[in-house]
Amino acid sequence: MQGMRLKLIAAADPDVFQERLDRFIEGLPEESVIVDIKFSTSTTASQTLYAALVHYKQVETWAE
Numbered sequence: 001m002q003g004m005r006l007k008l009i010a011a012a013d014p015d016v017f018q019e020r021l022d023r024f025i026e027g028l029p030e031e032s033v034i035v036d037i038k039f040s041t042s043t044t045a046s047q048t049l050y051a052a053l054v055h056y057k058q059v060e061t062w063a064e
Contacts, residue, residue, distance in 0.1 A: 003057050003058040003059065004035075004055070004056075004057050005055075005056050005057065005058065006053060006054070006055055006056075007024060007053070007054045007056070008051065008052075008053050008054075009021050009024055009051065009052045009053075009054065010049060010050065010051040010052075011049075011050055012047055012048065012049055012050070014048075014050055017050040017051075017052075021052055021054075024054065025054070028056065029058070030061070031058055031059055031060065031061055032056050032057065032058055032059070033056060033057050033059050034054065034055070034056045035055045035056060035057055036054075036055040037052055037053070037054050037055070038052065038053040038055075039051070039052050040052075
């Protein structure tokens with residue numbers, strides 16, 4: 001699958017997680033399309049880990 005990409009973003013702090021996810025999405029080139037985002041949490045002892053797997057694809061620019 002040409003052009004398909006995955007990016008895993010994770011953090012223990014929800015605010016840091018949101019900031020990382022926002023920064024990644026804002027930094028995507030215009031030729032990128034987000035196909036899917038999977039979100040999960042896991043807990044170890046008293047700490048929660050937030051994670052997102054972003055599936056995106058590089059596409060060609062539309063020309064009329």
